[in-house]
Amino acid sequence: MNARILLASLAFAVVSLAFPAVAADSAQTFVDKAAVGGLFEVDSSKLAQNRAKDQQVKIFAERMVADHSAANEKLKKIASEQKLQVPAQPDAAHQSDLEKLQNTTTGFDQPYVEMQRSAHADAVNLFQSYARDGDNASLKAFAAGILPTLKTHQDMIEKIAAANAAMPAVKSASTPKPPAPVPGANSFTESQAKNRIQDAGYTDISSLAKDGQGIWRGQAKKGGKTISVALDYQGNVFAGQQ
Structure with a gap:
C-alpha cells in the first residue's frame, strides 16, 4: 500500500475513534x-x-x-x-x-x-x-x-x-398531522414549544411568540438555513410558516 494512502487511512481511523457518531439523543x-x-x-x-x-x-x-x-x-x-x-x-x-x-x-x-x-x-x-x-x-x-x-x-x-371542552387540545400519538398549523387554545409554554421544535430537528430557535390563533411562531435553523417555524396547539411543527 502506498505510504501516503496508509497514513491517510490511519488518520481517518483515529478521527473516527475520537469522534464517534452521535445519536439523536445521547x-x-x-x-x-x-x-x-x-x-x-x-x-x-x-x-x-x-x-x-x-x-x-x-x-x-x-x-x-x-x-x-x-x-x-x-x-x-x-x-x-x-x-x-x-x-x-x-x-x-x-x-x-x-x-x-x-x-x-x-x-x-x-x-x-x-x-x-x-x-x-x-x-x-x-x-x-x-x-x-x-x-x-x-x-x-x-x-x-x-x-x-x-x-x-x-x-x-x-x-x-x-369531558371539559374548555380545556385546549393536544395531539395524541394517533392523530394525523394536518397540512397547516391548526388554530386553537395552546397549552404549551414557551419553553415546551421550544423543546418540541428542537425535537423536530431545528436549532437556534428565536423570536418565539404566540399569535392570536394560539400558534407559536418564530425563527430557527435547519440544514444551515434560517427559516420560519410554527407550532400549533396539537404539537405539530411546521417549516416556512409566516
Whole structure:
C-alpha cells in the first residue's frame, strides 16, 4: 500500500475513534429529560391529589404518583449502573410550572390537566424517539418498557380533557398531522414549544411568540438555513410558516 494512502487511512481511523457518531439523543441527555419530566409528574400530581376537585383528576393524579415514582426509581438504578448523573431537582421550566400550580387559588384542575397533556405529549415523543434511536442499550430497553404506560397516561388525560371542552387540545400519538398549523387554545409554554421544535430537528430557535390563533411562531435553523417555524396547539411543527 502506498505510504501516503496508509497514513491517510490511519488518520481517518483515529478521527473516527475520537469522534464517534452521535445519536439523536445521547444517554445523558435522555436521562436529564426523563428525570426532570418524572419529577414534575410526581410533584405536580401530589399537589393535584390534595387540590383537584374533579374525582377523575384525583384518580389520574394518584396513578401518576405511583407510576412515575416507580419509573423514576428504575431510571436512577439504570443510570447509576451506566455511570450517568440523574438530576435531583426539576429544571427551571418545570419549576416555573410547579410554582404556577402552587399559586393557583381557584380552578386548579384546568391548568393541571393542560400541563399534563403537554407533559405527556413531550414524554411520549422523548421515550419513543430514544427507544428507536438511543445510544445506550439499557436505556433503550427502559424507554421501550415505559412507553406503553406513558401512552396509557396520555389516553387517560385526553379522556378527562374531552369531558371539559374548555380545556385546549393536544395531539395524541394517533392523530394525523394536518397540512397547516391548526388554530386553537395552546397549552404549551414557551419553553415546551421550544423543546418540541428542537425535537423536530431545528436549532437556534428565536423570536418565539404566540399569535392570536394560539400558534407559536418564530425563527430557527435547519440544514444551515434560517427559516420560519410554527407550532400549533396539537404539537405539530411546521417549516416556512409566516
